[in-house]
Amino acid sequence: MLCRMKKRGIGQLQYFIISTVIAVIIFLALIAFISKSSSGDLTKKQALAKQIALLIDASQPGTAITLDKKGFVISASGNRVVVSSKDSGGGYDYEFFVTYAIKVEDSGDKAIIRIS
């Protein structure tokens, strides 16, 4: 009788441990997902690309804009600003409407955008 009760207790304890471990794993994955989403590269890339495109649209020829790259690679091709990560290839691009020639120069942590 005592042995059976002990066995049942061990079984329940096993269930409890397994389910707790699964719940902890799921919530850790959830926390990782939330933190990755909140500091998401895509949001930062989007904000930076749109800000640069609007700056270019508002500028006159001869303007040089120096900005913090925030760890991204900034380039301009055609009438688009492209902001991409150093490690992953996928970038975010946004269109500007001015027809000026845009040149992006690298200067350490900063990028210099020359409009001519």
Add this chain to the structure above:
Amino acid sequence: MKDKKGIGRLAIWFFYYIVLTIIVLTIVVVVSSFYSNQYDTRQVEANLIANRLVKCITNNGVIEKTELDSMFTKPCSIKLNTEDYYAEATYLWEGKEEKVSFGKSSLGNLCGLKDKIKITYAPSCNKLRYYSLIKGKEGVIPSRMDLLVVISKTEKNV
């Protein structure tokens, strides 16, 4: 008896995992929808376009009538694609309203419907009013110009 207990326990675990899954899925959906929201910059863009167009055709605060009629064909250092943009200038000339437009006119029609029906991927409609002197054959006449700039670009802004 033993079987009944086993089934009961199984049901509790099943219910536990169902609740856990629902909570996790809800959090994932809410977080991803919140952080995947796009910044809508179309209003700022429309203001920049309008200012560039007006600056391009204005000379010392006076707009030539011929310049006004060709304001969307004149090269003003801007390039707008006809799919995403619509612009319409309405101005008073000799007591009459005259209109010049550029781009996809259906976008302009959507602006009128925007207040009446809910459109999920609606274009951004921006109406700006300018007061200026318009110079024609009859001389210089003070006038006002309403400039409607409509930008679609919903896939990048909505």
